[in-house]
Amino acid sequence: MNKRWSWLLLSLLPLLAANAHAQLYKWVGQDGKVTYSDTPPPASVKKVEEKAISSSSSTTSNLPFELASTVKANPVTLYTTSKCSGCDSGRALLNARGIPYTEKTVNSNDDIARLQQVGGDKQLPFLTVGRNKQSGFEADAWNTMLSSAAYPEASQLPASYRNPPPQAAAPKKAAETRTEAAPAHETPGDSLPAAGNAPPGFRF
Template sequence: MKHSLASLLMLAITLPALAADPDPTQSTYRWVDEKGQTQYSDRPPPQSIKKFEERRLQPNRGDAQLPFITRKAASDFPVTLYTGRECGKPCDEGRALLTRRGIPFSETKLETTDDVAAFKARFNKDPVAPTLTVGKEMETGYASAAWERLLNDAGYPAAKR
């Protein structure tokens, strides 16, 4: 009984430390030691080293399952789908095309006058739902061939069959 009570007490003490969310960024360090050897570490160099590089690394955001070509295209040419309240079938078809091709995208709903004003200010034109932006390119209204061309030109892979 003493062992199980002690174990339970230890677990209660360590659980908060295990549950704490550590800083999601991590540093790596690079320096040249006294022998002229380049060293890399996740710990700072010895205090005798005055010149070193520190790099902050961000953890993977969960897109590691995507193929490299998709991650590269998404980094260079992010995709945003602008939809409206009364958009219906065209927005559904546009969303389905992006999903079928496995394209990561964000969706912005143009529902309020503030949403519409922000769209006008950003693009200097009245919104049409749906609108697709791929990097700096834009296609208003749903036309699958035009959307496919935009995505292909940005380097996104074709739909999986």
């Protein structure tokens, strides 16, 4: 598995040279075929693995060696939505502790489908630290996950470091390439009325 990831990363590096932070997706189709791509799969795919990809100009290049190694081994991804106090608290915790992370916003049905594919449920924020996942903001649980992944207790980030800007959990490119023959399947609760400004069916 590691050899496959390594081979694919090498093949994608030329495509990523202009992009300091990208995502690699792996999924198995109905025909059993394994697909690797830097573009998210159709929403009809129910299970997908994500792996952060970095080129030589990655935002980790100016991090202390141990922190950069931790980021590569256990990347942190934060799923948020607008007007979500728990999302604000989670973001503040990560920033205060100096955790490099990728933020993905959930504001559309495609975003919801992508969140569910990576193991999220109807509660935001949703945090992933390597393979570990946590729905909802709980400071103690988040700190435990981060410490278990070898992230430092206090910030070691250079003063000039900036996290990548937030991006949609399901980029528009994925929505544009989806075919009508493979619509996203609704799951129980998808049609629940939104609370405040949350996507339909979500809670904070």
